[in-house]
């Protein structure tokens with residue numbers, strides 16, 4: 001009797017649709033999110049800075065990322081991070097013997113203060129819980145408060161993010177010999193990830209690539 005009482009008590013409304021949820025999101029939303037999953041997550045895993053993506057930035061996944069960021073639901077990030085990890089492992093992208101360090105793209109401190117958390121760190125927590133990789137949320141700092149990228153052309157985006165990142169002085173030197181996988185929520189033009197990778201590579205740090213939750217369907221291969 002106690003168990004059924006607790007079960008009833010532990011059910012929370014789904015943050016995406018307010019139905020009762022037994023997990024982070026309800027079964028209905030889980031299904032809708034699953035339908036946004038890419039058939040080929042490795043379509044952008046090529047070139048100098050390969051990118052592995054979980055899903056298409058549309059529908060319920062777009063909504064989930066907005067709810068995560070703007071309605072303060074870091075648990076959605078942890079859930080999506082776990083799904084990203086499972087897909088990453090299933091795809092065997094990199095030999096599992098290679099120990100990776102996950103570096104989430106940082107927010108500028110004023111944005112971090114207003115949002116209360118960095119969504120990429122939540123994603124990283126979920127990812128590393130599944131894979132056992134190390135999470136380094138403090139490795140990079142965003143030293144320049146860049147403008148919103150929406151509506152900017154590629155050249156303007158590049159300029160907007162120029163010198164936006166720096167390597168944190170507190171970052172342990174021993175970690176710098178590791179292989180880095182950058183992590184962000186959305187990949188569009190790749191300007192953010194390229195800029196972050198460049199800062200690390202300038203210090204001879206090995207950046208293997210980047211992992212993201214969503215990418216627009218126009219980039220789907």
Ligand SMILES: [Zn+2]
Pocket residue numbers: 014015016017018019025026027028029030
């Ligand atoms: Zn729901």
